[in-house]
Amino acid sequence: MDGILVSYRLPPLNGLRAFEAAGRHLSFKLAAQELSVTPGAVSQQIKHLEQILGVPLFQRMPRGLILTGHGEAMLPTISDAFERMSAAADAVARTLPTKALRLGVSPNLTDDPHGLLAKLANKEQAPDYVLITSTDDVANLLSGALDAILRPGPGPYPGMHAEVLNLHQAFSPHAQASLVVWPGLAKCREFLKTRSLLGSLG
Structure with missing residues (x-):
């Protein structure tokens, strides 16, 4: 046939x-x-x-x-x-080339955001799928300079996709933080990996 x-x-x-x-x-x-x-x-x-x-x-x-x-x-x-x-x-193909997530981490959460993610990933350096900047300024996110930002507290963040993470006091003096990202990036691989890594803080 x-x-x-x-x-x-x-x-x-x-x-x-x-x-x-x-x-x-x-x-x-x-x-x-x-x-x-x-x-x-x-x-x-x-x-x-x-x-x-x-x-x-x-x-x-x-x-x-x-x-x-x-x-x-x-x-x-x-x-x-x-x-x-x-x-x-x-x-x-798990090794497809990716574009690193540009993540801002509030200095109020940790003195060393690069070292924090490295510890969580059990590496000497932060994972290659995320680029970290120490900042608390949401304007950097709104302007497009960042893809996501991690800040103390629950928000609110109108128009953005925000997830509240529970933090361990061994890593941060704050009990909770908001991981805020543009809605269009909430399902991208780099964001999901970063969220999973930060979720292990709880």
Whole structure:
């Protein structure tokens, strides 16, 4: 019996990736930072995708983006597809190149954030999937200079993904800290690894 040939008619994957990142962040700038390209490149890729699909995916507003009805209908499925592809690739190749998570750690939590993560990872140096900066300034997160920040207390942090961690007094004078990250990065491998490592403080 002859096999059935299947041909997938897909839009450009770069355009889909740009759309998915911009849809999560509702920002070309933050999508560009995540994808390591320029905001102009993200905008052009999405414009090309919209031309191919024949429908607008975003409304361009003076202070950001709004998903159109077509964009809202498309985003969950595209996000799920990329998440599945990432999981499949992880399962096959654990050594895929990654982009380190830029993490700010409040100096009020520990005098030596690099040494803290190194101890938790049982290494002489902090893990290579996270780059640590000693800072307590949320403005660094909001400006895109950081991907995540660890600060004392529970927050709140409107518009951000925040998780409260219980800390051990042997590592920190504070009982709790908030690990705050852009919602679009809450499922990335680097954040999940860092969260798991910091979770061992409790």
